Amino acid sequence: MKFTPSYEPDKFESDIYNAWEQNGFFRPKAEDSEKFYSIVMPPPNANGNLHIGHGLTIALEDSLIRFHRLRGDKTWYVPGADHAGFETWVVYERALEKLGHSRFEYSRDELYSQVWDFVEEQRGNMELQVRALGASCSWEDLTFTLDENVVSRVYKTFEKMWNDGFIYRGEKLVNYCPKHETAFADIEVEHIDEPGFLWDLKYEIAPENTDSKNSSTPDFIVVSTTRPETLFGDEAVAVNPNDPRYKNIIGKKVKLPLTDREIPIIPDEHADPTYGSGAVKITPAHDFDDFEVGERHSLEKLRVISDNGHMLPICGERYSGLTTEECRKQVLKDLKSEGLLLGKKKITHAVAHCYKCGTVIEPTLKEQWFIDTEKLASLAISHLEKNEISFHPASKQKVLINYLKNLKDWNISRQIPWGIPIPMFKKSAEISSGTGEEVKNDSPDWIFDTRVELKEIEVAGVKYIRDEDTFDTWFSSSHWPIVCTDWTEAHGSPFYPLNVMETGADILFAWVARMIMMGLYVTGEVPFKSVYLHGLVLDEHGKKMSKSKGNVINPMSLVAKYGSDAFRLGILRGRSAGMSQAFSEQSVLSGRNLCNKLWNISRLIDSWVEDAKTPDAEETIPRPKTAYTTFNPGEDWICREIDSLKKSVEKNMKSYRFSEAVEEIYSTIWDKYADWFLESQKLYKNLPLLKATLEDILIIAHPFMPFVTEAIWQALSWTDGFLIAESWPSSLDFDPISAEEFERTKLVVSEIRRLNTVLKAQNPHYKIPPILFGDDSLVSENADLICALSKAPGISPTDGSPRGIRLALEGREVYLDVDEKTVASHRESLESHILSIGRELDALNARMTNPNYVKKAPAHLVEETRQGIKEKEALISRLKLELEVIK
């Protein structure tokens, strides 16, 4: 294969991916069961497109997987697809609406199969995109969140919990979206501070209860509320027991406005004497606080708002059927006309919204299934406190423990058809067919049964009807590490626990917390050894991406434009764990440039290898490792640099510092390998070394830029097989003295270049002069290289009569052979150089004059400082001497 002048990713990527997949590199062999390195992908929504967060997830996870694969671990990366219960449901419901249909036209079972088809149609799309990002995952093991084994595992857990008494049926207030007509967990509700009003309503004290003998007793009480329309459900008015204003009316009754009901005045700490009027109406069926108050005082829970947000008939003909908003207006109008509306105050308060449609959440009284989370949470906390899971960033461990300590019971019922049916059946009031016997009183109200395909079942002569609700998706998702690894009670799984769970920091509570609780509950072991949480990917201005703002960056369009590797490099660059950070196309562009650079490096080396080939001198190249020897300047140095790159990538990957790893690869390839080593090799062309070092670089870079490195591997004339299956390089041999010598040679070249640039700036007609060197073995031994790298027209010894400008480098005797005029004009820059060295010297001297430093600092530091002072002093005196000469 021939190298084109620039790397064109779209010509290679899909072929390479297919070749990898078809050759089975993504799947660990069955017999290799000893040392697995396993990661499961947080399942992207089956019916959706990947967003930038998935792009980041795959870049992170796949680089870990590829790194470990090259290191020789049996890696196992499981892709997934999420039925995404509610998310998908919203999309589907919208599609139905567009066709002029409503979900209420269909039965639950009909809806379920419709959505199944809908998702099936869309699913391939997501999988193609995961492939395009280069994810080296085991497709045969793809798990869909509604797969048979997932459902059966979820049912098993539910049954265990039911038997353990962790599950209870409760009538409680739940967060309810009147638009979607389903309940949510607390975590799915968004609290937003909004302006609103606090109205003062006049509740008259019922006349028959007024103590006529005591005229000091007021005949009404003012209650403050933000939701006047709920007054129909009021069951009491609460005042603080310590509030002197109301002490003597506790226990009396008030007339509920617009109705003919009377409700008591009760004492409760919940009433804050400093807020509003200090008296608060209690609506147990429609407010979380009031619910609690109601429980304390055994109040009725009267529902006055329907599931879809309309007033119920109990509110009276005038209000029944109105939306809550309409009803509020009407109530306020009526109260006003009756003189019962006393005041209105602007306030800001937190209002709960549906996280999907933004509709105001209506706390609604519902019978639902709840998980008693107390034992689950404390189990999780005890393992977390033993540091059985390492967190990146570490701070999230504390955050998670704090969350678990305050965890409330978990409502797992959802009133949407798209999801896993809850396997619970309720005893029917009807007498079961045939027997004619009465229902036995001792038969349970609810029974667990997995025959969810049936609407009703019969057990011991009793008829039971299926609960129509489905599970909260997080209930099944919390089993993800268990189900993906096929963990069983009998055999466990060689992949469980996972090595790493990598996901977004935003679902630490919703998902990670629940996986830990469930993993421990089901298997007794934590589900993963490490957690890496990435932050949000923000737009280039640091703003959250959103469709409405129009600042969404689509990963696929970046892949199409710059290539998959460029995207991966761009998204990993400068990103650290847990932080929400800006991302721009610019970083992808620089990733693309690196790919092209590496491509051209390889192109050059390959052309040298090809040029050297003569028909009769066909080399026999030992694979897998090219043997090499170092002869020339820079060769030991590049071996040292690659060796240190290798070690630092190992270290960074171990501590999940992806960005640092990428940065080091970038600078080694570009600044070291291309700009110094290859430039030097233009003189020497040590082919075995060039080949060996290029191979190492390709392997080390492969986890981060898999496609271009493989494309190069395939294009090189001497390599065979696949790069993905190569093994991580062993340590390179090098002579450290020779490496250090090249470092000093670089300094000479840089200084010559810098001087030339400065002098050129002073005089546009300046031409790069020849180089002279005195008694300087480093320069004489590297003369050709220095000459070539600095583009000087020539280099020669001074023969004892130095002239021109001497380089200000310690221990060097190198001159630029320039004319007298140029020498004189250089004086100024020399003076400023002396000043800056002087400042550094002062700093070092200050340290040494401090007796405590000399006494307490480590000896090697003190010695270094002493050495530094000596060198700087020598340099200054020499520079001063040069200044004398220039005069």
Place this chain on the structure above:
RNA sequence: GGACUCUUAGCUCAGUUGGCUAGAGCGUUUCUUUGACGUAGAAAAGGUCAGAGGUUCGAGUCCUCUAGAGUCCACCA
């Protein structure tokens, strides 16, 4: 109200147990039509590390406070 995070170059961020002259990318300026790459090469400018105090021989790094930014949790009628 509670918890957590952040503040380092024009921008986005590194800086691991305190230790040599605080780094990178992008951007900016100057130079280079050298046959791997202009998606390039060479060079340069740019930082009182938010502020104050403390610990220390030594603080971007540890502690306290202040100011600012952000995120999450929470029932404020």
